[in-house]
Amino acid sequence: MSFTVEERGNPNSLNYRLFFKNAEGKYISPFHDIPIYADESQNIFHVVVEVPRWTNAKMEIATKDLLNPIKQDVKKGKLRYVANVFPHKGYIWNYGAIPQTWEDPTHKDGDTDCCGDNDPIDVCEIGSKVCSRGEVIKVKVLGVLAMIDEGETDWKVIAINVEDPEANDLNNISDVKRLKPGYLEATVDWFRRYKVPDGKPENRFAFNDEFKDKDFAIEVIKSTHNFWKALISQKAKAGELKCKNTCVSAGDSPFCCSVDEAKAAVGETCPCGKEEPIPSSVDKWFYYEKK
Numbered sequence: 001m002s003f004t005v006e007e008r009g010n011p012n013s014l015n016y017r018l019f020f021k022n023a024e025g026k027y028i029s030p031f032h033d034i035p036i037y038a039d040e041s042q043n044i045f046h047v048v049v050e051v052p053r054w055t056n057a058k059m060e061i062a063t064k065d066l067l068n069p070i071k072q073d074v075k076k077g078k079l080r081y082v083a084n085v086f087p088h089k090g091y092i093w094n095y096g097a098i099p100q101t102w103e104d105p106t107h108k109d110g111d112t113d114c115c116g117d118n119d120p121i122d123v124c125e126i127g128s129k130v131c132s133r134g135e136v137i138k139v140k141v142l143g144v145l146a147m148i149d150e151g152e153t154d155w156k157v158i159a160i161n162v163e164d165p166e167a168n169d170l171n172n173i174s175d176v177k178r179l180k181p182g183y184l185e186a187t188v189d190w191f192r193r194y195k196v197p198d199g200k201p202e203n204r205f206a207f208n209d210e211f212k213d214k215d216f217a218i219e220v221i222k223s224t225h226n227f228w229k230a231l232i233s234q235k236a237k238a239g240e241l242k243c244k245n246t247c248v249s250a251g252d253s254p255f256c257c258s259v260d261e262a263k264a265a266v267g268e269t270c271p272c273g274k275e276e277p278i279p280s281s282v283d284k285w286f287y288y289e290k291k
Contacts, residue, residue: 005134032245083197101224127164143173144217146206
């Protein structure tokens, strides 16, 4: 199963979009149409890479746009970039999401006592390769961190690309602690402090800031897959989410997006154009003492 991407608009601008196609050249939604599993029998999952390691642009699957292309998050009319909080530079993993998952904002999690954040579940892929934006990779899950982001449950799955040279040696969160000492601590530190330069308080975590293991993580992913199933079958309220898809829903479903409708949606966006410059402030280094 292979996927390609089509750029529209100007990179580093408000009109930039990254649309997805399947092997047949059919436009698809990375939120709904890419299967959650690459190999269900082995618990190998697909991950859509939104942000390559070391970059700062806060790119994400646009859950409220038709076909859910990747675009850059916007705050107060300006593109969002994460700050370089000492000692980090941009994102310290390939960051993305598992398709066909959804953290239900009406469901209060029994462990975190907070509701979901209304997005697909997030993934930090810790392999050695710097992935490309929009790349769809196959990962095995190692563990999960339960972040509480402004009162919402925001799970962060730790995973590794199955094609990574170290994939055979990393099978659970304990292996990460053993073979990559300091990486998990850096991950907690990154998520705790990355919003502070924007004037936000530090994030907090359930389970005393500890990572849960592989089995726990897989159960969390499966539960978010079930929430997505309820969403796509109209058993849960979609709100502003765009659930139209070209491969999952039956033709008589209001969520079914025809080939012509999909082509028209892409055609209405700007053609791919010249890349806009990234503001020099994005490379600024932000330092503050850890509490």
